[in-house]
Amino acid sequence: MPEHVDDGRTSPPVRYRAVFADRDGTLNPDFHYLSDPERYEFLPGVIEGIRLLRRHGFRVICVTNQSGVGRGFFSEARLREIHARIDERLAKAGAPLDAFYYCPHRPEEGCACRKPGTQLFERARAEHSLDLAGSAIIGDRSMDMEVGSRLGLLSVLVPERGVEAEIERELGAHGVHPDLRAGSFLGAVHLLLGRG
Ligand SMILES: [Mg+2]
Numbered sequence: 711m712p713e714h715v716d717d718g719r720t721s722p723p724v725r726y727r728a729v730f731a732d733r734d735g736t737l738n739p740d741f742h743y744l745s746d747p748e749r750y751e752f753l754p755g756v757i758e759g760i761r762l763l764r765r766h767g768f769r770v771i772c773v774t775n776q777s778g779v780g781r782g783f784f785s786e787a788r789l790r791e792i793h794a795r796i797d798e799r800l801a802k803a804g805a806p807l808d809a810f811y812y813c814p815h816r817p818e819e820g821c822a823c824r825k826p827g828t829q830l831f832e833r834a835r836a837e838h839s840l841d842l843a844g845s846a847i848i849g850d851r852s853m854d855m856e857v858g859s860r861l862g863l864l865s866v867l868v869p870e871r872g873v874e875a876e877i878e879r880e881l882g883a884h885g886v887h888p889d890l891r892a893g894s895f896l897g898a899v900h901l902l903l904g905r906g
C-alpha cells in the first residue's frame with residue numbers, strides 16, 4: 711500500500727477575502743459626474759486604508775455605478791481614463807486596487823449590473839476567487855448597504871459629510887440596515903480589521 715494514495719480529489723480552491731469599495735463619496739468626494747481625470751482626488755485616509763487592507767491579505771475591489779456614461783455626460787473611454795489615473799496614483803502609493811467594476815447604464819435601463827444589483831459582485835467573485843462570506847463592503851449610500859446584505863457581505867456605511875440626513879432617509883425608505891457605521895474610510899477599515 712503506497713503511503714500517499716491519489717484518490718482523484720483535489721484540495722479546495724483558495725478563496726480570498728475582499729473589501730468592496732464604492733467609488734464616489736467613498737474613495738473620493740462625490741463630484742457628481744466627474745469627467746476630468748485631472749480633478750480626481752481621494753478622501754483623506756483612503757490610501758492608508760487600502761494599504762492596510764492589502765497588508766492584511768484582503769483583495770480590494772471598487773464597484774461603482776457610473777450612469778454619467780449612459781446619460782452621455784462622458785464616454786466609457788473617459789471613464790476608463792479616470793480609473794487608469796486612480797490606479798496609477800494608488801500603485802505609486804503602494805496601495806493598488808485589484809480591480810474596478812462599473813455599471814455604465816442609466817437607472818431606468820433596468821440592468822442587472824447597477825448597484826444594488828449583484829451582477830458585478832458575482833463577476834468579481836468568479837474572476838478573483840473570492841469568499842464573499844468573509845468579505846465586506848464600504849460605501850456611502852443605501853444601495854451599497856443593500857447589495858451588501860443581498861450577498862451576505864459585512865456592510866459598513868461611511869456617510870458623506872453634509873448629506874447624512876439624506877442618507878438616513880434613503881436607508882429608512884429601503885428598509886436597509888448597515889452592519890457597521892464609521893466616520894471615514896480609514897475608520898471603517900479599522901473596524902473591519904478589529905473584527906479579525
Ligand atoms: Mg457612493
Ligand SMILES: [Zn+2]
Pocket residue numbers: 813814815821822823824
Ligand atoms: Zn448596468
